[in-house]
Amino acid sequence: MSASAHGSETPKDKVGRLARLRREGGALHDYRAPHWDEPLIMEMGTPGERGVLVPLAEPDVTAAIGAAADYIPEGMARAAAPDLPEISQHQALRHYLRLSQMTLGMDLGSDISEGTCTMKYSPKLHEELIRGHKAADLHPLQDESTMQGLLEIVYACGEYLKTISGMDAITLQPGGGSHAVYTNACVMREYFAARGELPQRNEMITTIFSHPCDAATPMVAGFKVITVMPDENGYPDLEAVKAAVSEKTAGCMITNPEDTGIYNPRIDEYVKVIHDAGGLCFTDQANANGILGVARARDAGFDACHFNLHKTFSSPHGCEGPATGAYLVSDTLAPYLPVPLVTKVGENYHLDYDRPQSIGRVRGFLGNWMGVIRAYAWIRNLGADGLREVAEISVLNNNYLDNLLMAIRGVSRPYAEGHRRLDQVRYSLETLKQETGVGTEDVRGRMIDFGIQSFWMSHHPWVVPEPFTPEPCETYSKADLDEWAAVIKKVSDEAYADAASVKSAPHSSSIARMKRLEALEQPDQWAFTWRAYQRKIKEKR
Numbered sequence: 001m002s003a004s005a006h007g008s009e010t011p012k013d014k015v016g017r018l019a020r021l022r023r024e025g026g027a028l029h030d031y032r033a034p035h036w037d038e039p040l041i042m043e044m045g046t047p048g049e050r051g052v053l054v055p056l057a058e059p060d061v062t063a064a065i066g067a068a069a070d071y072i073p074e075g076m077a078r079a080a081a082p083d084l085p086e087i088s089q090h091q092a093l094r095h096y097l098r099l100s101q102m103t104l105g106m107d108l109g110s111d112i113s114e115g116t117c118t119m120k121y122s123p124k125l126h127e128e129l130i131r132g133h134k135a136a137d138l139h140p141l142q143d144e145s146t147m148q149g150l151l152e153i154v155y156a157c158g159e160y161l162k163t164i165s166g167m168d169a170i171t172l173q174p175g176g177g178s179h180a181v182y183t184n185a186c187v188m189r190e191y192f193a194a195r196g197e198l199p200q201r202n203e204m205i206t207t208i209f210s211h212p213c214d215a216a217t218p219m220v221a222g223f224k225v226i227t228v229m230p231d232e233n234g235y236p237d238l239e240a241v242k243a244a245v246s247e248k249t250a251g252c253m254i255t256n257p258e259d260t261g262i263y264n265p266r267i268d269e270y271v272k273v274i275h276d277a278g279g280l281c282f283t284d285q286a287n288a289n290g291i292l293g294v295a296r297a298r299d300a301g302f303d304a305c306h307f308n309l310h311k312t313f314s315s316p317h318g319c320e321g322p323a324t325g326a327y328l329v330s331d332t333l334a335p336y337l338p339v340p341l342v343t344k345v346g347e348n349y350h351l352d353y354d355r356p357q358s359i360g361r362v363r364g365f366l367g368n369w370m371g372v373i374r375a376y377a378w379i380r381n382l383g384a385d386g387l388r389e390v391a392e393i394s395v396l397n398n399n400y401l402d403n404l405l406m407a408i409r410g411v412s413r414p415y416a417e418g419h420r421r422l423d424q425v426r427y428s429l430e431t432l433k434q435e436t437g438v439g440t441e442d443v444r445g446r447m448i449d450f451g452i453q454s455f456w457m458s459h460h461p462w463v464v465p466e467p468f469t470p471e472p473c474e475t476y477s478k479a480d481l482d483e484w485a486a487v488i489k490k491v492s493d494e495a496y497a498d499a500a501s502v503k504s505a506p507h508s509s510s511i512a513r514m515k516r517l518e519a520l521e522q523p524d525q526w527a528f529t530w531r532a533y534q535r536k537i538k539e540k541r
Contacts, residue, residue, distance in 0.1 A: 028486055031109075031451030035510040036098040042530045044095065045085035051092055083531070102510035104453045106316075111453040112401075112472045112484050118287055118311035118423075121475040123381075126314060126374040135373055140365035144351050150369060151349035155342045157376040158326075164387070165285075165305050166298025167328035171337045172309075173367040177286040178213035180306035180325025181253065183338065184282045185221035186359045187304070187329065188251055190336045191280065194357065201250040205274070207236040209258035209426075211284050212459045223250060229463075234262040234415030242273055251280035251303075257290065259459065259469065260414075261398065261421030271301035280304070280333070288312045289473045290395050290422030293388030297328075304329040314378035315371040324371035338362045393474035394423040397481060401472050404485035410435065410492050414464050424471035426464050433466045438495035438502045440466045446494070446505035450487045 057068075069077070087095075105111070111119040129135060138147055158170040174180040185204070192198040204218035207228045215225045226244045231237040236254070252274045257263040264270070271281045283297050286308040297305035309315050309324040316322055329337065339358045340351035351366075382390065402425055405411050410432025413425060433439040444454040458467035472481055495502050519525040527533035 028483070028490060029451045031449065032508045033104075033448075033510040034098075034101045036102060038095065038098050038102075040530070041085055041087070041092070041095055043085075044091065045087035047086055049086045049088045049091075051087060051089040104448070104451065109451045109453060110476070110480050110484055112470045112476055112480065114453065114456045114471065117456060118289060118308070118471055118473055119475075120289075120311065120314060120473055122314045122316050122374060123378075126377050129377055130370040130373050135370065138369075144349070148349055151342050151351070153376050154366065154369060154372050155344055155349055157372050157379065158342065160376075160379045161307060161326050161328060164292065164296070165307070165328050166296035167305065168331045169334035169337060169341075170326060170328045171341060171362075171367075172324055172326050172372050173338050173361070173363045174306075174325035174327055175363050175368060176323035177211075177284075177306065177308040177311070177325045178217060179323075179362065180308075180327040181211070181213045181282075181284060182217035182220065183325070183327050183359075183362050184253065184304050184306065185218040185223065186362070187327075187333055187336045188218075188280050188282070189221050189223070190357070190359050191333060192250055194336075197278075201248060201279070203244075203246070203248040204250050205241065205244050205252040205254075205279075207254055207258065208463055209234070209236075209260050210253065210255035211259065211286060214253040214255060214284050218250075218253060224248075230260075230415065232415070233419070234258070234260045235264045235266070236270065238266070238269060238273070241270055245273055245277045245279070247277070249274065249277045249279040251282065253282045253284065255284040255286070256300075257287075257422045257424075259424070260416075260426045260464075261424040261469075262416050262419065263290075263295075263422050268300045275301065282306075286311060287423060287471065289471075290391050290398070292391040293384065294391050298330065304333055309371045309375040313375035315374040322368060322371055324368045324375070326375075340366075342366075390474045394472075395420075397472040397474065397476055398423050398425065400478070401470060401481045401485060404481065405470075405488060408485070408489045408492050409496065411488070423473055424469055426458060426467050426469045428464050428466055429468065430465040432492060432495055436495040436499045438491075438499050440468055442503045442505070443468070443488070443491050443495075446491045446502045447487055448506040449508040450490070452484065452487055 106119060106121060134149065138150055144151060154172060158172060162168065162170055171183070174183050188204075189198060192201045202222070202224055203226055204223040205226045205228060206214045206218075207230070209230060215227060219225050228236045228240045228244060236258075241252075252270070254267075254270070256267050267283075274281050280303045281301065282304045283300070283302045285291075285297065285305050288307055289312055292312070305328050307313065307326045307328075309326055310322060315324065327337075335355065335357040336359055337355070338361055339355050340353045341355065343350050343352045379387070399420055402413070402421065405425075405427060406413060410429055412428045412431055414428055429438075429440050429443060432443075440457050444457065448454050456469055458464060458469055470484065472484070491502060525536070527536050
């Protein structure tokens with residue numbers, strides 16, 4: 001039915017139409033995104049407009065301390081005022097509210113589809129905690145004696161995470177999951193350098209279905225990376241791991257369960273192979289929803305691991321911003337952790353910089369303490385039994401959704417036939433693509449028309465053809481899962497009936513298709529700031 005037809009229908013007709021949609025699709029929403037032809041804020045405003053008028057300092061204050069500009073070091077002072085839009089408060093508010101109306105997110109719709117990147121509801125109470133002045137107004141250069149409350153939370157959160165993982169020491173400084181994985185690569189490098197073995201041990205083993213940062217970060221840290229492919233069950237081939245190990249092996253960096261959702265029950269055997277060769281073992285636990293209170297990294301023999309506090313532990317998702325990567329190690333690697341560590345002596349908490357073997361800082365100040373506060377509150381609210389329940393519900397949700405999806409035409413699930421997955425599955429739409437011409441990217445665009453965030457396909461390379469990877473963690477209800485599967489079924493049915501209607505989607509979104517997508521592959525067109533964009537425009541002219 002067209003938009004104009006919707007606009008002319010009676011309330012009774014609308015109720016009947018929505019009821020029919022729900023019967024046919026399970027729980028489909030009639031969604032139509034608002035569209036605002038909104039300019040960039042840098043293109044808005046009028047000279048002289050102001051959103052707020054900042055009062056001048058009182059004469060007595062100026063006389064006592066001088067001009068504020070005098071405190072800026074000469075090398076840091078701007079030659080000219082920044083070129084910022086001059087815009088009223090009302091215009092600024094209207095601009096960002098319009099943008100928010102054109103954006104799908106956790107509070108508006110389902111984002112089960114962001115697989116390998118856990119999207120979890122963060123209780124609003126946590127936002128109140130971090131926005132209160134006791135947290136928001138802390139300054140990172142305060143003396144440690146004046147922020148004992150924060151240090152207590154950071155220390156206590158670390159103790160909980162040590163218990164959950166079985167590890168001996170922790171840093172909460174990294175600014176995201178990949179940052180924590182990079183920190184591990186640097187710690188391993190420092191460990192072998194201290195032993196005089198680094199020139200020899202320059203190879204790191206990972207697997208194709210581990211998170212891409214498990215290969216990228218050791219390479220950035222100077223290691224040669226060896227990638228192991230899966231066997232018929234989807235596990236890394238153990239014989240291939242044995243063949244890759246040598247006197248050059250520094251260690252392995254591996255995800256378990258991997259991005260297929262398959263948990264490797266023989267993971268301790270892989271660890272033993274690396275250890276027997278003198279290497280170290282790290283497990284990437286960015287997605288730990290399905291194993292909380294069930295499996296611990298240290299119990300499998302790992303020397304180090306990490307958690308994403310912004311995924312598993314409630315804080316909203318966001319790499320290198322609001323994110324926190326909790327990096328944990330055994331006593332063997334503890335001396336090399338970044339400084340400062342938060343320690344407790346008696347009843348007081350301290351920032352410990354006296355660590356001569358440390359790799360140094362990996363982030364400014366203490367890291368993102370807002371993410372730590374959220375995670376601390378989440379752990380305290382749930383308790384040990386609650387954390388175990390998180391895992392159980394995550395696995396239950398995943399397998400319920402799996403049953404729904406595997407009944408849909410065109411959907412398949414590679415590897416380990418008959419084996420259960422944990423909190424995500426890497427599915428394939430290869431059959432749908434072959435039979436209709438509609439592939440993963442087409443389905444992703446059509447899902448937006450039902451008010452659902454377009455799903456995360458897969459990390460490249462696409463080892464699983466036409467992949468998609470939903471991750472229905474404990475946040476989602478049965479109704480959410482039914483709705484998500486109903487949308488996939490609806491799109492599959494449409495693909496077999498009228499493929500063109502799917503391939504031209506989205507039809508109800510504020511933005512139909514990304515313009516100039518090819519520019520993403522052309523570095524000479526990239527511009528990460530408005531100023532850089534303006535320079536490139538001038539150069540082309």
